[in-house]
Amino acid sequence: MVRALKTPSNGTYLAVVNxxxxxxxxxxxxxxxxxxxxxxxxxxxxxxxxxxxxPAQLRSFRVGP
Structure with a gap:
């Protein structure tokens, strides 16, 4: 599962979960x-x-400038 949270000035944060x-x-x-x-x-x-x-691992990433 992937969830994206777009912020006004800090890019987009992604949560990736198995x-x-x-x-x-x-x-x-x-x-x-x-x-x-x-x-x-x-x-x-x-x-x-x-x-x-x-199993059940959570990874988080930031996509931005």
Whole structure:
């Protein structure tokens, strides 16, 4: 599941959750907005995120200028 929260001046925040009870690999997410993508520490690339997620894992990202 992906939820997006657009802010007036700080870009868009994304919450990505594996709602299942099994690990999922190579989940491709097309971003709803363009801009640089950052998780808590590591910068990622524009366009799509490709994630592997363990059960009930939550990942959050910020997309912005």
């Amino acid at each position: 709602m299942g009870v099994r690990q999922v690999d190579d989940v491709a997410i097309t971003l709803p907005v363009s801009g640089s993508v950052r998780d808590a520490v590591v910068p990622l690339v524009n366009g799509k995120l490709v994630l592997s997620m363990y």
